[in-house]
Amino acid sequence: MFKKILIANRGEIACRVIKTARRMGIATVAVASDADRKALHVQMADEVVHIGPAPAAQSYLVIDRIVQAIRDTGAEAVHPGYGFLSENPRFAAALAAEGVAFIGPPQGAIEAMGDKITSKKLAAEAGVSTVPGYMGLIGDAEEAVRIANQIGYPVMIKASAGGGGKGMRIAWNDAEAREGFQSSKNEAASSFGDDRIFIEKFVTQPRHIEIQVLADAHGNTIHLGERECSIQRRNQKVIEEAPSPFLDADTRAAMGAQACALAQAVGYTSAGTVEFIVDGERNFYFLEMNTRLQVEHPVTELITGIDLVEQMIRVAAGETLSIRQEDVRLNGWAMESRIYAEDPYRNFLPSTGRLTRYRPPAEVCSDTAVVRNDTGVTEGGEISMFYDPMIAKLCTWAPDRTRAIEEMRVALDAFELEGIGHNLPFLSAVMDHDRFVSGAITTAFIAEEFPEGFDGVTLDARLLRRVVAASVAMHRVAEVRRARISGRMDNHERRVGDAWVVLAQGERFAVTVAADRSGASVTFDDGATLRVASDWTPGDRLARLTVDDTPLVMKVGKISGGFRLRLRGAELKVRVLSPRHAELQALMPEKIPADMSKYLLCPMPGLVVALHVEEGAEVFEGQALATVEAMKMENILRAERRGTVGTIRASVGSSLAVDEIIMEFD
Structure with a gap:
């Protein structure tokens, strides 16, 4: 077994890996950018190496700096977490060249499955059901429109190297295909350094259900059941649960068998996730394989009792899986709520700032209830514009789904979080929503149930x-x-x-x-x-x-x-x-808020990357006015009504605060 491992990541997942390594008696090395010198994962690790400035492209994504940290500390293995370099085959190759174990799959599996286009071709060859689409490279927006028309709207425009909802757009017509292609291409280049785009059919009434697989280097591959990940916003998962309230035993077995077959076809080892889209008739189609640990892995751990990080470490050390498929039992029900630094009252736009109060509910572990909070922040810490806005993953477990939901309701109400905008109110609203409680959900749940956005809850x-x-x-x-x-x-x-x-x-x-x-x-x-x-x-x-x-x-x-x-x-x-x-x-007059309708305000701290109109231009409802980038996501600001642009106060490249004026209208 390894004596020392380096975690090539930050935040919550770095803390998560450190906890398991500590329990296994393995020393840990953290890496940290300028922005993370006082971060929680830095405090928890046995050693720390500084790797550069705050932007990820100058620190966490620089392979040479991670490799140098390995040399300086003598780490024998590296856990990549998720995001950053976790699915980068060049990183796996660099570690192999150093004689350092990669706590993840082989380089060939990463290359095969990490590229969404290649993975779909391989899945089809392996007999896995796939969604109709165009897997070739797409040169420009007009070609994207032609392909979309051939497939038939609606279509999903996706980054080949994408993940985490970045570089994804749904298009229902030619105009949205053109705009979505360019935005997806820009986000893909910014987030992954790879702007290749592909298009596939968007399945209506879809559920996003994924299978957790686990494989060793000795030919053993098993699955640990499914996770329901259909509660999504902008293709980013918000609430996950395990098992799914929709699958029956036969569908679960069929999906698990296909997931294992795909893993074996590409020589996969370690933990991985095969994602499927499932329609209302329980027909399922392969979406992609994530060759890493998933953000939502705790719900699988809670219903199986299996520590996935430990299994990844043991597989990387050459051990044989001690768990057989017949040993896997799904016990009870687990929920995960992703707590984000975002303002649900402003269309979920990112929020940055200091956590003036951060008091999660007490963690609990008993035979009747579990409350678990995976986090990478502490009170007084800073939520930076440079990284993902996730603050914590709040998880609950109970013997059945109804009680797991109730445990989550109480835990969310007890979560004290101040200083920034956050989505706790929205998560609570979902937990109380009749459609969610019944399990009748799809990936369109948020768009359908909150079409005008979220403006709070009225208590019954x-x-x-x-x-x-x-x-x-x-x-x-x-x-x-x-x-x-x-x-x-x-x-x-x-x-x-x-x-x-x-x-x-x-x-x-x-x-x-x-x-x-x-x-x-x-x-x-x-x-x-x-x-x-x-x-x-x-x-x-x-x-x-x-x-x-x-x-x-x-x-x-x-x-x-x-x-x-x-x-x-x-x-x-x-x-x-x-x-x-x-x-x-009762006699006091009500205060009337000021009229700000003549201004386009910046809804979040961000960078102006494009201005789509000029002073004096007439604009129409829904027309794009400006694009603001925050936390690697492009946000297009549109006109709410017809009008004429008066003065433009911001310029491309301007860094703006919340509610700073971008332009005003005559």
């Missing part, structure tokens, strides 16, 4: 009442504490009022509170009473309560006369007022 009447009862009970605790500290009331418990008016979500609730040593009973004006119990104290930012013996977890912020509460995807300003204050508050 029952949950809102529970929040109101909790809020007034908490407010009473705060009032009693205030009276005790000030000393202005001798009998503060008795002098704090019992009658209150609660304003929440545009509604008014008249309630009375009867408190005792074990909690408070909150009675509404219709006679209904809810019992609230909690050990919350003023100043706590997380409230764990029970309302009528049902758990309720809320993130709490203080505002004048009440609280800002966040739970289940909703953000509420809840005010608890005396009856007289409520009367006066």
Whole structure:
């Protein structure tokens, strides 16, 4: 077994590999750019090597710098994580030349499967069902349009060397094919240094389901079941689960057999993933093979009990798989929510900045529930514009899907994250969505259920009442504490009022509170009473309560006369007022926000890479105005209505902050 390995990656996956290596008694070496000198993976590793400036193209993607780090530390093997150099055959070749083990597949398998065009041809030869498409190289946008028409719209335009949703566009007509081809080509060149593009048929009503395979160098190949990855946004996975709520045993077996056959056909070893698209009739088609560890691998680990990183290390060390196909048992259900630094209220645009508060829920491991948080950040850390915006992967496990979802709901509500925009509210909204709960999902779920974007959640009447009862009970605790500290009331418990008016979500609730040593009973004006119990104290930012013996977890912020509460995807300003204050508050005028409709604002920190109009130009609804790049993704900003361009305040190459003006209209 290896004595020392180097992790050629950063962030969450580097931390994940270090944890397993430490358990196996293997020393670890971290590499770090200028931006990552104080990162969590740097703190966790036994040794650290600085490899260059913040941009990945000058550090994490420079093979020579990684090789030099290996020489300097004497590492015997390298784990590449995912992204960066993980599927780069030149990196595998460089390691082989150094006599260093690559904790991944052979170079030939990477070359065969890492290229999406070649992999589809090989899959077809191996008898694997594939999606109709054009696998040849495409020279320009007009050729892309001709091919798209031959295949038939809709089509998927994809980067040959792509992954992680980058360099992918769906086109429904000629105009979208032209635009999508160029954007995919640009993103592919920026992210992978390879701008080759191919086109395939876009399957309607699709599910994205993938099979985890594991193979050694002694001819043994097994699969570990499937993962459902259909909850996607811009072709980027957001929520994954294992197993799939859609597959039956026969389809699972057939997909697993094809995945193993493909792995054997290319001489694959290590952990890998064969991705399929599955239609509503359970017909499945090969998409691609990822020759690396997947981001969503924890859900497979949770339902099988198999540490995939450990298996990768053992295979790379020449060991034979100790697990046979008949040994694999799928136990219970697991969920993974990818927590991203992005603003769901601004169409999920990337967010950067400092994590002023980062308190994940406590990790749990029992026979009835698991909560696991794979992360690479700490409180006070910086979310940089140079790397992927993923903050953490929050995972839950339970004996069945219903309970796994409920564990995830509670864990999301308990996740404290401040300082940047993040997608916690959106993840909570999905967990409560009837269609998700039923399992009736496709890759179009987000586009279909949130067509106008995400603007928060409105709590249903029952949950809102529970929040109101909790809020007034908490407010009473705060009032009693205030009276005790000030000393202005001798009998503060008795002098704090019992009658209150609660304003929440545009509604008014008249309630009375009867408190005792074990909690408070909150009675509404219709006679209904809810019992609230909690050990919350003023100043706590997380409230764990029970309302009528049902758990309720809320993130709490203080505002004048009440609280800002966040739970289940909703953000509420809840005010608890005396009856007289409520009367006066009703007379206050509402503040009207300023009209910013005449400006095109930069929706995220980013770089202006193109301006598509000039001053004085007439524009129409939907017309492209500017392209802003952030975190390697191109974002095309379009006109919301017809108008005339007045002054353009930004230029190509400008680095803009959130809400900085790009142009204004007459």
